[in-house]
Amino acid sequence: DCAADYIVSSYIPSITIQRKAQEQLQLSVHEHHKALLVAESNAxxxxxxxxxxxxxxxxxxxxPKSVRVIDAVNEAVDMEGTIKQFFDASIVHMACHGRQDKDDPLSSGFILRNGILKISDLMGLKIPNASFAYLSACQSATGDDMLPDEGLHLAAAMMFVGFPSVIGTMWPMNDEDGPVVAETVYKAxxxxxxxxxxxxxxxxxxHTAARRLREEGAHPSRWATYIHLGV
Structure with missing residues (x-):
């Protein structure tokens, strides 16, 4: 047995960010979402x-058909275009490599076609319609070993800029698991x-998606890497 047999886990980087997430949640209850779906397969x-x-x-x-979708896949993925689409997106999904810089956490980021979208880039964004971010990238919720009480990672940065609900990973994820877990979440x-x-x-x-991987015999490193933050 383990904790996952009895509870559904969700975490917060800090009380301040959680309060901000709860406030943003009241603004993001609507049916007119724009989803930015980014996939970089060959960085x-x-x-x-x-x-x-x-x-x-x-x-x-x-x-749902009511969600306006912007796909940015491979050759269509670039730093400037991605940042521009962030501004009015309410849902952001990043399927790409993630980079955790322990020496300079603010330089951690998503690996795109022509560069790294860093935490420092995200921190300056204002995203009024932010609702949900899914970071299907390795180590997107990995903190600094030397600063265990500080949420210095990509998932926390997404909450800081306004996303009240975020999914990330605590260590490298299995590429094959990405579509399976994501489908379960978005359908629900x-x-x-x-x-x-x-x-x-x-x-x-x-939690359900992780449990299915576990029941199928997947190594704990595959299903335990996923983490939810926020509300």
Missing amino acids: LGFGALPHASAEVELIHNVL MFKDGSGTIDYDAIPRAL
Whole structure:
């Protein structure tokens, strides 16, 4: 037995960020979402992620018709375009490599076609419609070993800029698991098909997806890496 047999876990980087998330939640209960789905399968100097583009396509097909979807896949992924689309996105999904810089946490980021989208880049963004961010990237919720009480990672940064609910990973994830886990989450959060996000369903769906991997015999490093932060 383990804790996952009895509880659904969700975490917060700090009380201050959690309060901000609760305030933002009141503003993000609507049916007119814009989803930015980013997939970078072949970043220069990094291993291929053959399932990243399939993950984004699957999510696109699962989302309600009322959600306006912007796909940015491989050649279409670049720093400037991604940052521009962030401004009015309410849902952001990043399927790419993540980079954790323990010497300079603010330089941690997402590996895109022409550079790294860093925490320092994200911290300056104002995203009024921010609702949900899914960071399907390695180490997107990995903190600094020397500063265990500080949430200096990509998932916390997404909460800081306004996303009240975030999914990340605490260590390298299995590329094959990405589409499976993501499908479970997005189906659950839009279960009634109305286009309104069911925030309570997000951590529960992540828990369900992780449990399925566990029941299938997956190594704990595959299913335990996923983490939900926020509300």
